[in-house]
Amino acid sequence: MKQQQRDKEKLLKAKKSIVEILEVAMEFERTAQVFYAELASRVSKRIRYLVEELAEEEQGHYDRFKKLRDREDLEEQINTLITLPASDGHFSDAVHLPQLGEKPDDQEVLQYALWREHLAIDQYHALAESTAPGPIQDLFLFLVDEETKHKKELEKIYYEVVHSGGV
Amino acid sequence: MMRELYKKTKQLFPLGDLTEQRHDLVFVSIPHPFLSSLLRHLRDKEGFSHLVLLTAVDWLERGEFQLTYLLCNRSKAWDMGVRVVLPREGATMESIHTLWPTAATYQRELKEMFGIDFPGSPGVNDDFILEGWDDIPPYRRDFDTLKFAEARFTQRPGRESLDPAQHMAKHHSDGS
């Protein structure tokens, strides 16, 4: 797992153009989608909805980035879409990367997904900081914002599933 | 005080229990044959010269009428309510118009509104309030004013009301 990440980082740093950055991001989402799709068949049917939703979610992200890449007026577009990224490095239950075994349960899957989003945010954020102001930095910030939104959605699900409050 | 008066009077008349409602108001019961002599005694010997009111209470479920004669001793500022119980069926009571002429008015009303007869009371059979009334005496408990009104009058159209709980049950019915 760690090795894989390091590879990705390298990949991201190497790319310079906006289109290229997006392609790396797309690749990131695509592999995730494949991972969840494959996981879905393994988990209990009870929590399969969760994994399927995650796969769908990643597909959605992928599609979104792809659409962006295919647009002509890309640079302008990035500038208008961007909002102040809410960067948040912490999770509800101080998530540690779980070892997703053969039969992960819902909490493990969610923690994994949260951790992944967290990683993505950190990465894009670091990249944005190391880039001079301009369209490319804007794009990174945009990606940070997108991933933060994803993470927020996941947090909500996590709270509903795990913190059911109790009777 | 009034309790002493009660004790004193009880030696002369078969009074029932004393109900002390206030320091200046008591109620006693007496079998109806002794009523007029008790009232005369109270009026002439005990200073209860003022007949405040005379009215009836219908105890339908017991089959009885209660007559209440409220007397006042104005110099001592005391009141005594004398209760008499009559069988509801064919209720008749001795008239006290000779003690208080104004009692005739009360007795006339009681005849009309409750159907209690006071033979010999002046004008007792004359209509008082209800000229041309042909139903049962209306202040009896078995006279249903609502039924009377519904039979006699029509409701204004367009009125309908919903019960909040039932209305909600209809709207929130979730199959349970």
Next chain:
Amino acid sequence: MSIQDLLSPFTAWKNLFRDPVTIQDPFNDRPGSERYRGFHKNDVASCIGCGTCETICQNAAIDMVVGEGEPTGAGDSGLRPRIDYGRCCWCALCVDICMTGSLTMSNAYTWVERDPDAYRFTPGVDKKSWDNAPLGYQRAESHRLAPTQRVTMGEVAPERRIGSFEEIVQGYGVEQARLEADRCVSCGLCIATCPTHMSIPDYIQSVRDGDYEKGLALLYETNPFSNVCGRVCTHKCETVCAAGHEGEPVAIRWLKRHIVDQLPVEKYRRIIGDPKPPTGKRVAVIGAGPAGLTAAFDLAKMGHSVVVYEAREKPGGMFRYGIPEYRLPYDAMDIDIEIITSMGVEIRCHNRVGTDITMEQLHQEYDAVLLSIGLHLGRSTRIAGSDHKGVAKAVDLLRDIADGKSIDVPKQCVVIGGGNVAMDIARSMARLQKSTQGEIRVTVTALEDLDHFLADPEEVKECGEEGIAILDSRGPQEICLDDQGQIIGLRTWGVESIFDEQGRFAPRYNPEDEQIHPADRVIEAIGQQSDVTLLGEALTEKLAWNRGRIAVDGQGRTSEGWLWAAGDCVNGPDVVHAVADGHRVATDIDLMLQKKR
């Protein structure tokens, strides 16, 4: 008779040149006084359509009609008073009794209209020129036509109760209950909110009348767990009580308990009546909790033969294993269960489906199967160190206490969680500490801030009274261990905010605000799930699911025609909801069994 008597009357002439005292209307306005009782105004937004105005009106001038465009929400019937001014006598008793204060009067003096029907309208809905009149009659603060304060419930004082598991709430005496029941205005708005739609105003009336047998019969029409619900119901009814708008809501839950308290259990059966003749149909129920036993009770009354499989030592489910004895004494619960078994329900304890008998066997042996297994598996935060043996889950500990097992009482413990289960375990631990070591050292840390606690406010209040420290807005980070691997505490970060602007869960921590709460034991009470392993893989795969829970239709039937599911395992935790669910599935199972006949 003097000369003066002849002359004196002529002094009247002095008024010849006086100005007239009359007011020329309509050229000169003469507004009604500040308190004038003129035409009604109704603030339809705060009106709840409870109909007390209609009830009190001695002229029958008020009708409750559907208020146009007003949404019908919880605690609002959607009806609004329409007033017939052909009958109204402007006594304003409707204003005085109004439970929300929405109904007032304007000082409008005159109104001329050709159409007599115009004088029948719905204030606030039919707009009138005086709707915003600042003057006009309002109920003075000083007088209320119904008491606004609850009759105080007797409770065992904290110093005394902390030493044992004795029940805290003492219950109303007859006179207290009558006074409290007297406060109900019988509007019935609560019925829709109660999941099992208990006839609340009617049973409260039975308290007023002292007719407890009628009260009990009414309770059993909709709820076979009145001893339990009279103590631990989530009482959503009270949140919509009309009396709660300008005072305290009626203590509906305590009145329910009062009814059952007044009758010896020997009388129950005669009041409830006997079951119908046997139908020969057999139903298996998995889990002897509120939903399962309610369904079992209903089905047994309908004449079906019912067997309840219970994995634990005793029946009761979450009632017994989730709620401590000081809130719900076992005796009270046992009364309800005794009545259920007296209807012919057989409860087989120590019988774990999936181990002692399989689902497939049940399917074969019974005409219908109901799954009502509750939520007995505690969730863990899974923070670092949470797998340490000194970290326990609240539900497991509560079960051990209920089963009378000896508990290794910690010197100092930290509870993670802000729900009722967290309070339950904290208070149970406090009691055990008090009786074993004489000193209470329990800390509760919750992610939520106090305003968003999931626990009932009374629970939180009573926790405080019992000397338990409650720290809100603390996010758990790590279970701290010493060199020997012993727990020394819980490390938390302060939570700056827990929900975002849209009210979604999005915790923001402040790592600067770090604390370590010393403890030799940490108890997690953040949530529960149901243990569905008993289904087996094949059935799990066959069943339709809905976001982690078994999917059921409106009547509680699963995608497998022979299997129903009900209670917390389908709906999430709520006692009275489980009871309602039990009724629902029982009705549906009966319908199916009749068709099968």
Next chain:
Amino acid sequence: MVYQPDRSQYPQQRADGSLDIDLESGKYLKLWQGPQHPGITGNMSLELTVCGDEVVEAKTHVGYLHRGFEKLMERRTFIQCFPIVCRICVPEPDFNEYCYAAAVEELAGIQPPERSDWIRTLILEMGRINSYLMFLGGQAGSLGLGVVAQWSTYVRDLMLDRFEELTGARIYHMFILPGGVRGDLPEGFQQRMEETLKEIERTLGDIEDVMFCNAVFKKRTVGLGYIDPALFNPYGVTGPNARAGGVAKDVRRDQPYLIYSQLAFEPIVGQDSDVFARADVRRRDLLLSIDLIRQILAGMPKKGPVMAKIPNVLHWKIPPGETYIRGECSRGEYGYYLVTDGSGYPRRVNVRGPSYTHAVALLERLIVHVNISDVAGLMVSLHTYPPEIER
């Protein structure tokens, strides 16, 4: 010159005391005065048998306003009776509210707060003023002196303004709830009341000039409608009708209710027991009420509750019992006899209005030998209100 009727025309008395009147004889005429007649207060009628100008027999007929209030109340909860009772007496409705409330409070064991007693007393005296003002207009009008009614109606209207700002209504105030009163005095009330009282006093001075110091009024009323004090008890005569005959009986002093024991006053008494004396007693009693209102507003505690805690009125049940509450209204003894049976409804309510005795037995007796033109004046002098007879 005193009017001397021709006694030879008079009917003979039968053995039972009734008169042997043969209408066929042409000596007698039946005459209906009312129910619509300017000399009758309210809807009531007198069936007069006259011989020439002189009444030889009269019968009081009531029922034109009968709404069966006492019966209606048996079908209404205790709070629902509250808006009804005031309708039993239009010009002075507050006695009904007070007596009913006090009876309910007594049987239900509720103690209204002290300040509400002060406000209740204030209201009762305000109502008494209004009732007397109406009487003065009526008494003068019944003898052709129309201007007094115009003046008294004007100042009565000022008092209605005070009622309106205090209670929220002008005629049927519906302010004295069982348990207390519905509200406190409005700001500045005392000052505005003082202005009103001054205007009433000024007007009363005028009325004294044109009515009481008036040769015609005196000629018509002195000696008319004399009530022998010996008749007071047999005929249940109370209030100003008795006080004008020298009987110093006033419930406010004899059996002080509310806060009357804290006010300084003596019953207003007259001597001659005729129409003039009765009117004069009422005029002076009116002045007393003005004084009492001043005493009340000056002596009233400035702070404190005006309403006691009462049970939920929607299902208010009162234990079985019976009581009688009386008060001194402008016309005499007003009282409520309330019987409860433990249910949420009164078992029986009996309203004792002074007109019940004054307008029937007493009037029928006084009217004999009176000239037709004096009938209205005599009747008004008894100050009767028909609704309290027939309820």
